Amino acid sequence: MEITAATAAQLRITEEEFELIIKKLGRTPNFTELCAFSGMWSEHCSYKNSIKWLKTLPRDGEKMLVKAGDENAGLMNIGDGYGVVFKIESHNHPSAIEPFQGAATGVGGINRDIFTMGAHPIASLNSLRFGNLKEAKTQHLLAGVVHGIGHYGNCFGVPTVGGEIYFENCYHTNPLVNAMSVGIVKNGETVSATATGKGNPVFFVGSATGKDGIGGASFASAEITAESTEELPAVQVGDPFQEKKLLEACLEVIQTGAVVGMQDMGAAGIICSTAEMSAKGKAGMRIDLDKVPTRQAGMKAWELLLSESQERMLLVVEKGKEKAVLDVFEKWDLPCSNIGEVTDDGMLQFFMHGDLVALLPADELVLGGGAPQYSRDVKKPQYLQKIQAFNVSLIPDLQDVKQTAEKIISLPNIASKKWVYEQYDSMVGAGTVSTNHPSDAAIVLAKPTNKALALTTDCNSRYVFADPYKGAMIAVAEAARNIVCSGAEPLGVTNCLNFGNPYDPEVYWQFTEAIKGMGNACRKFNTPVTGGNVSFYNQSPDGPVYPTPTIGMVGLLEDVNNKMTLDFKNEGDLIYLIGASQNDISSSEYLHKILGVEFSPCPYFDLQEEFELQQTTAVLIKNKLVQSAHDVSEGGLWVTIMESCFNRALGCNVTMQDGFRKDAFWFGEAQSRVVVSVSPALEKEFKTAMQKTTVAFSLLGNVIGENIIIAGENWGSVNEWKLKYDTAIEKELS
Numbered sequence: 001m002e003i004t005a006a007t008a009a010q011l012r013i014t015e016e017e018f019e020l021i022i023k024k025l026g027r028t029p030n031f032t033e034l035c036a037f038s039g040m041w042s043e044h045c046s047y048k049n050s051i052k053w054l055k056t057l058p059r060d061g062e063k064m065l066v067k068a069g070d071e072n073a074g075l076m077n078i079g080d081g082y083g084v085v086f087k088i089e090s091h092n093h094p095s096a097i098e099p100f101q102g103a104a105t106g107v108g109g110i111n112r113d114i115f116t117m118g119a120h121p122i123a124s125l126n127s128l129r130f131g132n133l134k135e136a137k138t139q140h141l142l143a144g145v146v147h148g149i150g151h152y153g154n155c156f157g158v159p160t161v162g163g164e165i166y167f168e169n170c171y172h173t174n175p176l177v178n179a180m181s182v183g184i185v186k187n188g189e190t191v192s193a194t195a196t197g198k199g200n201p202v203f204f205v206g207s208a209t210g211k212d213g214i215g216g217a218s219f220a221s222a223e224i225t226a227e228s229t230e231e232l233p234a235v236q237v238g239d240p241f242q243e244k245k246l247l248e249a250c251l252e253v254i255q256t257g258a259v260v261g262m263q264d265m266g267a268a269g270i271i272c273s274t275a276e277m278s279a280k281g282k283a284g285m286r287i288d289l290d291k292v293p294t295r296q297a298g299m300k301a302w303e304l305l306l307s308e309s310q311e312r313m314l315l316v317v318e319k320g321k322e323k324a325v326l327d328v329f330e331k332w333d334l335p336c337s338n339i340g341e342v343t344d345d346g347m348l349q350f351f352m353h354g355d356l357v358a359l360l361p362a363d364e365l366v367l368g369g370g371a372p373q374y375s376r377d378v379k380k381p382q383y384l385q386k387i388q389a390f391n392v393s394l395i396p397d398l399q400d401v402k403q404t405a406e407k408i409i410s411l412p413n414i415a416s417k418k419w420v421y422e423q424y425d426s427m428v429g430a431g432t433v434s435t436n437h438p439s440d441a442a443i444v445l446a447k448p449t450n451k452a453l454a455l456t457t458d459c460n461s462r463y464v465f466a467d468p469y470k471g472a473m474i475a476v477a478e479a480a481r482n483i484v485c486s487g488a489e490p491l492g493v494t495n496c497l498n499f500g501n502p503y504d505p506e507v508y509w510q511f512t513e514a515i516k517g518m519g520n521a522c523r524k525f526n527t528p529v530t531g532g533n534v535s536f537y538n539q540s541p542d543g544p545v546y547p548t549p550t551i552g553m554v555g556l557l558e559d560v561n562n563k564m565t566l567d568f569k570n571e572g573d574l575i576y577l578i579g580a581s582q583n584d585i586s587s588s589e590y591l592h593k594i595l596g597v598e599f600s601p602c603p604y605f606d607l608q609e610e611f612e613l614q615q616t617t618a619v620l621i622k623n624k625l626v627q628s629a630h631d632v633s634e635g636g637l638w639v640t641i642m643e644s645c646f647n648r649a650l651g652c653n654v655t656m657q658d659g660f661r662k663d664a665f666w667f668g669e670a671q672s673r674v675v676v677s678v679s680p681a682l683e684k685e686f687k688t689a690m691q692k693t694t695v696a697f698s699l700l701g702n703v704i705g706e707n708i709i710i711a712g713e714n715w716g717s718v719n720e721w722k723l724k725y726d727t728a729i730e731k732e733l734s
Contacts, residue, residue: 040271057515130175196283264314414635440486453557475550485566500543
């Protein structure tokens with residue numbers, strides 16, 4: 001067939017990019033080659049509209065063991081000869097079309113990124129966004145996604161230990177499904193995704209290749225439309241039991257010493273893994289595509305190159321050690337085929353039944369090589385004028401605090417996500433230590449060391465919508481605050497940047513501002529960005545989703561016995577607020593969901609105040625001056641206090657401070673605040689420690705039996721409130 005710019009356009013390659021391909025090859029590509037460029041130069045693989053900005057993020061740190069972006073996931077030193085491997089990625093578009101498989105394969109893919117480096121996955125987290133929970137479509141997507149995550153994670157045998165879920169109208173058509181995985185590896189036993197050594201054989205291992213997932217990378221680089229359901233072949237199908245075998249086989253084959261390099265086949269399949277491994281090793285490959293195990297007859301070369309069938313890996317093996325590799329995969333009853341060899345000319349040569357079907361320079365295909373890099377136009381969004389026009393003085397203060405509190409505690413964004421997390425196995429592997437006594441972050445043992453990891457995902461996208469720069473800083477700050485309130489020290493960040501169409505100047509402005517804010521916050525907390533994922537085109541005909549730069553953060557607990565939990569412990573303990581309340585209801589759940597105000601500024605936030613608050617909280621926990629610590633976030637002070645009461649069914653007697661609006665004091669979401677409980681015997685030491693800092697603190701009340709007493713009024717038992725909190729989402733779904 002004749003290849004023209006029109007052919008390229010059908011593969012989502014622009015006319016400008018088509019001309020660039022011709023220039024790089026010195027000829028017009030054939031269809032198979034054009035398909036390869038389509039996958040590799042897609043937004044999903046090349047980061048062509050984001051890489052220039054990603055390079056501005058802090059990407060170095062003393063505990064980083066590999067450079068950001070150099071490997072499939074970030075790797076940081078935790079001491080005792082071990083490292084933590086972690087990454088977060090999106091599977092948004094597939095989940096919008098086929099929620100069960102979309103979410104399941106998202107979990108499978110992110111876990112492969114961990115064990116392809118030689119690490120054993122020990123924990124999964126997620127960050128999910130859906131539309132209005134009252135709508136049937138949202139309930140369908142939620143049920144499918146949660147079932148997919150639970151099914152894959154539970155069968156694969158890695159606990160889902162934490163996450164977050166938000167419901168906002170803008171995610172109605174385009175939900176967000178961000179999956180994070182964390183693993184442990186012994187230093188020196190990691191494997192690089194690199195091809196080196198002329199003549200070394202290239203092995204395909206894992207599941208046979210089918211037509212599922214073809215064009216998935218390109219599919220993820222376009223907006224969702226009414227016709228998107230016709231692209232179901234772009235949604236992969238996963239098999240967690242096969243992945244479990246693949247995990248064990250890959251970790252075992254590493255121990256043979258035969259593996260030179262290894263990479264999973266994720267987005268863009270075989271073309272991606274062969275190109276990236278070759279480019280990184282300054283090598284090439286000769287591949288016989290007809291030797292790739294298939295589960296469908298008659299697959300064409302371009303289909304084999306682009307298929308994103310799950311549970312597959314590419315291995316470069318040291319020549320002469322092939323039998324050791326074959327023996328391991330035979331033991332685990334997994335396909336293992338020698339499909340080619342490493343060359344030294346930098347070219348990818350793909351053959352089909354002896355015929356050369358594609359000849360491509362590896363470096364020209366990949367991010368950091370010849371893939372194009374763009375910086376798009378920016379323009380401040382028009383809606384910011386509405387945000388700037390917000391005037392809190394025009395909002396009357398509420399009169400009935402209790403009535404509003406009952407509504408707040410039952411909002412889907414606030415209420416317990418019990419219906420969701422009960423479908424996940426959080427205990428498999430016996431490494432989770434925060435199930436019965438929760439902390440602000442999930443705590444997981446870092447076996448075989450005596451240390452533990454604190455893990456969290458965070459982003460309030462409504463804050464980012466209101467002010468992308470400040471909102472992204474808050475996302476980083478809250479993640480770090482959750483780590484610190486758990487007794488750990490923040491280590492590093494992986495991010496999943498979910499935005500609309502980058503060719504829309506208003507969307508691109510949101511993206512660039514969020515990158516600036518994220519970078520400044522990460523520098524402040526000394527949490528380098530180890531890697532992650534950019535997901536553009538989260539947009540439907542109704543418009544883009546809220547800008548959602550999800551932060552996955554890992555922290556280190558040198559001694560798991562020093563972990564801090566969020567629940568009140570004893571009657572008589574004093575309840576203190578660390579940090580200053582503000583007369584601020586901006587972008588709060590109260591203002592948005594109860595009063596229906598769509599446009600308001602970002603909540604109060606000062607980066608230096610936040611830093612000092614976290615430093616102070618860390619010292620209090622280290623010196624055992626507090627019994628509990630729980631940060632103030634969505635729902636404000638009221639929700640923080642209630643969540644501290646629920647776990648042990650202890651009540652509280654708290655009063656309101658003078659000088660504040662009632663709505664702002666109880667339900668405002670001003671940042672940089674933590675609620676702690678203090679033993680009366682240690683109150684003097686606690687006060688002395690606080691007075692040595694610049695951080696404000698105030699006595700709110702004390703822990704009592706089972707009743708909730710607010711400003712002298714008995715609001716009933718803690719169990720009555722817990723029932724409202726626990727059953728709100730279930731009631732919506734029923």
